[in-house]
Amino acid sequence: MTAVPLWVRLPARERVGWLRTVDHKAIGVLYIGMGVAFFAIGGLEALLLRAQLATPEERLLDPETFNQAFTVHGVTMILLAVVPLLVGFANYLVPLMIGAPDVAFPRLNALSFWLSLVGGIVLYFSFLAGGAPDTGWFSYAPLSERAFAPGTGVDYYILGLAVNGAGTIIGAINLAVTILLMRCPGMAISRVPLFVWMTLVTSVLILGAYPALTAALVMLLVDRQLGGHFFDPGGGGQAVLWQHLFWFFGHPEVYIMVLPAMGMISEVIPVFSRKPIFGYGFVAGSSVAIAFLSFGVWAHHMFAVGLGDTENAIFSATSMLIAIPTGVKIFNWIATMVGGRLRMTTAMLFAVGFIAMFVIGGLSGVSLAVVPIDLAVTDSYYVVAHLHYVLFGGTMLGIFAGTYYWFPKMTGRLLNEVLGRWHFWTTFVGFNLTFLPQHWLGAVGMPRRVFTYAASTGWGPLNLLSTIGAAILAIAMVIFFVNLVRSLRSGEIAGDDPWDAFTLEWATTSPPPPENFASIPAVTGRRPLWDRKHPELRDAP
Amino acid sequence: MIAVRPAIGTNRTLLGVAIFIASESIFFLAIVLAYVAYRDAGLATAKATLDIGRTAVFSVALFGSSGTMALAARAESGRWLAATIVLGAIFLTGQGSEYARLLGEGIGPGSALFGTTFFTLTGLHGLHVLAGLVALGALVAANRRRRRAVHPVAWEAVGMYWHFVDAVWVVVFSVVYLGTLL
Numbered sequence: 001m002t003a004v005p006l007w008v009r010l011p012a013r014e015r016v017g018w019l020r021t022v023d024h025k026a027i028g029v030l031y032i033g034m035g036v037a038f039f040a041i042g043g044l045e046a047l048l049l050r051a052q053l054a055t056p057e058e059r060l061l062d063p064e065t066f067n068q069a070f071t072v073h074g075v076t077m078i079l080l081a082v083v084p085l086l087v088g089f090a091n092y093l094v095p096l097m098i099g100a101p102d103v104a105f106p107r108l109n110a111l112s113f114w115l116s117l118v119g120g121i122v123l124y125f126s127f128l129a130g131g132a133p134d135t136g137w138f139s140y141a142p143l144s145e146r147a148f149a150p151g152t153g154v155d156y157y158i159l160g161l162a163v164n165g166a167g168t169i170i171g172a173i174n175l176a177v178t179i180l181l182m183r184c185p186g187m188a189i190s191r192v193p194l195f196v197w198m199t200l201v202t203s204v205l206i207l208g209a210y211p212a213l214t215a216a217l218v219m220l221l222v223d224r225q226l227g228g229h230f231f232d233p234g235g236g237g238q239a240v241l242w243q244h245l246f247w248f249f250g251h252p253e254v255y256i257m258v259l260p261a262m263g264m265i266s267e268v269i270p271v272f273s274r275k276p277i278f279g280y281g282f283v284a285g286s287s288v289a290i291a292f293l294s295f296g297v298w299a300h301h302m303f304a305v306g307l308g309d310t311e312n313a314i315f316s317a318t319s320m321l322i323a324i325p326t327g328v329k330i331f332n333w334i335a336t337m338v339g340g341r342l343r344m345t346t347a348m349l350f351a352v353g354f355i356a357m358f359v360i361g362g363l364s365g366v367s368l369a370v371v372p373i374d375l376a377v378t379d380s381y382y383v384v385a386h387l388h389y390v391l392f393g394g395t396m397l398g399i400f401a402g403t404y405y406w407f408p409k410m411t412g413r414l415l416n417e418v419l420g421r422w423h424f425w426t427t428f429v430g431f432n433l434t435f436l437p438q439h440w441l442g443a444v445g446m447p448r449r450v451f452t453y454a455a456s457t458g459w460g461p462l463n464l465l466s467t468i469g470a471a472i473l474a475i476a477m478v479i480f481f482v483n484l485v486r487s488l489r490s491g492e493i494a495g496d497d498p499w500d501a502f503t504l505e506w507a508t509t510s511p512p513p514p515e516n517f518a519s520i521p522a523v524t525g526r527r528p529l530w531d532r533k534h535p536e537l538r539d540a541p
Numbered sequence: 542m543i544a545v546r547p548a549i550g551t552n553r554t555l556l557g558v559a560i561f562i563a564s565e566s567i568f569f570l571a572i573v574l575a576y577v578a579y580r581d582a583g584l585a586t587a588k589a590t591l592d593i594g595r596t597a598v599f600s601v602a603l604f605g606s607s608g609t610m611a612l613a614a615r616a617e618s619g620r621w622l623a624a625t626i627v628l629g630a631i632f633l634t635g636q637g638s639e640y641a642r643l644l645g646e647g648i649g650p651g652s653a654l655f656g657t658t659f660f661t662l663t664g665l666h667g668l669h670v671l672a673g674l675v676a677l678g679a680l681v682a683a684n685r686r687r688r689r690a691v692h693p694v695a696w697e698a699v700g701m702y703w704h705f706v707d708a709v710w711v712v713v714f715s716v717v718y719l720g721t722l723l
């Protein structure tokens with residue numbers, strides 16, 4: 001059987017190829033491809049880390065390599081895997097969902113992608129240029145200053161992140177303008193699919209947060225290359241300034257990674273519950289609340305610094321407040337499922353998995369917002385467990401849900417559901433086996449970022465369990481890749497609307513033509529395609 | 542033909558530039574805050590070495606260039622555009638001479654906290670002026686070659702960016718130079 005073209009159906013001579021394309025769908029696929037590739041690389045790095053930690057006193061990696069591996073793993077997963085995956089989906093889907101032919105600035109869109117990718121390549125070039133950065137993904141000063149990090153690793157970190165961030169900022173401008181100005185007639189801003197809404201909110205977060213990171217990077221570069229003193233206590237600077245600037249970016253970054261995934265499951269859950277989302281306004285509004293609050297909580301990453309009791313109390317309180325809008329969403333998703341005719345497809349399994357795992361990550365997050373608890377477990381494996389429940393259990397499961405849901409639209413073929421179920425359950429088991437034990441490890445005092453530990457600590461068994469979990473996760477990812485490749489070549493033909501879905505991207509062919517729509521259906525509500533298919537059951541406008 | 546003036550609320554390019562400016566503002570805010578945070582440590586050096594009067598004159602050139610830019614955009618006039626470029630270049634020359642003097646006195650980005658913050662903040666602003674001059678130059682070139690083809694939006698967009706660069710200098714000049722008078 002011949003392959004269905006992956007993105008546009010152009011005759012060969014009219015195809016521009018991946019290097020020169022400015023089509024939002026092709027660029028979306030490029031972003032997703034970049035994310036998948038870096039996810040694989042970051043995953044291999046994680047496996048190395050887990051192998052080294054499997055038993056006490058292991059000597060697989062030397063300490064220096066271990067430091068580089070966790071640093072590059074963290075940066076890769078966050079900035080080169082998850083963000084590109086989410087931006088890729090947004091690129092592909094937003095114009096389709098709002099009935100637009102493309103994004104507002106197609107050529108700028110290509111620039112964004114290439115900047116993001118080049119940033120990643122610059123970071124990885126450090127391996128060839130004498131050693132990767134080894135100062136952790138948040139690269140605290142003064143450790144990251146020349147005096148303590150004399151190699152070039154941190155310079156590549158600065159350059160790579162700045163270039164990658166420029167791409168992300170330009171991409172956010174593009175998506176924001178697209179959503180604000182290019183909605184088709186009838187598509188009021190209060191009717192956009194929630195994934196589009198979350199993308200808009202995320203763009204605002206990117207535009208507010210990334211420039212602070214860029215500024216911090218510039219200052220660090222001045223310190224390192226021009227002998228400046230921004231973060232150099234010896235020269236009168238304050239190392240804590242880096243932390244403030246970094247986390248002013250870093251905490252919103254968490255929501256930049258989570259909100260779009262929440263948007264994805266907000267599309268998936270209604271369709272597979274055969275109901276409109278429960279409380280659209282609350283889901284949309286709570287996202288704005290989260291975005292707003294997320295700029296006022298950064299110092300919860302800095303409780304151990306000793307800012308003072310008043311500061312700690314304020315940031316503790318604002319951090320806990322975020323649990324409210326987050327909880328609102330969780331109730332809305334559950335209420336959408338209650339009483340629905342559930343279809344437990346793989347996409348739906350992953351969406352439900354997202355809710356379950358994100359609740360655990362959210363609860364450990366609230367516990368970390370309690371200052372005394374944070375002081376006890378800061379920089380321990382408890383934090384590592386927490387962040388992976390949010391980022392893997394939350395975001396990645398959401399991305400998998402979105403992948404099973406939209407793959408047929410992007411490729412014209414369905415992913416295999418049997419492999420999909422294997423993928424889900426091995427992921428679920430492997431993930432929990434890897435990260436659940438780390439809560440205990442952290443609670444009994446195992447610090448993060450240590451390359452090994454003594455047998456007498458008694459941390460061996462739980463670490464071994466965790467590494468076995470990581471191996472199962474690796475198998476899960478192999479199943480996923482097999483599914484991707486097989487389905488791409490010979491998956492069941494999807495048709496335009498395989499899920500009997502609600503939103504406009506399903507109103508066009510799979511994959512969509514270059515101009516997206518032959519004709520755009522009249523939009524009178526939040527579920528335009530449903531309204532067209534079932535005029536008698538139309539949503540009230 | 543009298544062009545309808547494009548508006549931020551409906552024009553993609555202008556909205557894009559406006560959003561870009563908003564995010565650039567956060568970038569400068571972070572740098573300005575760093576300057577303010579370290580102000581006390583550098584105040585003595587700043588008082589002793591900065592030349593407010595001279596810089597004020599060059600600042601007037603930059604502020605004036607916002608006026609010429611507004612005139613240029615309104616009339617789509619290449620002449621006013623050229624005036625804007627000249628004024629912007631005068632400002633940069635002034636900054637360059639200030640840098641040369643400070644460096645001559647041994648004050649550089651690596652010398653002490655004042656040098657670090659001063660050169661970073663004013664240098665980043667200078668780079669933005671330079672980028673603005675490039676944009677202005679591109680507009681001049683396009684306008685001379687194919688006058689009719691230059692979209693009115695281009696004038697507005699470049700103008701917005703230029704006014705922004707100017708506004709940033711109002712803040713930087715106040716914080717860095719006028720701040721020494723407090």
Ligand code: HEM
Nearest residue numbers: 043046049070074077078082136137391392448449450470
């Ligand atoms: C494939 C499954 C994964 C495994 C087995 C894994 C494992 C690990 C390990 C062992 C560490 C080092 C902990 C330490 O020494 O402090 C780590 C750190 C980290 N991981 Fe993962 N990880 C995985 C997926 C992810 C994903 C999907 C993300 C983000 C989207 C992520 C983000 C991070 C971050 C930010 C750090 C902190 C890096 C640092 O300390 O600077 N990981 N991970």
Ligand SMILES: [Cu+2]
Nearest residue numbers: 251254300301
């Ligand atoms: Cu946070």
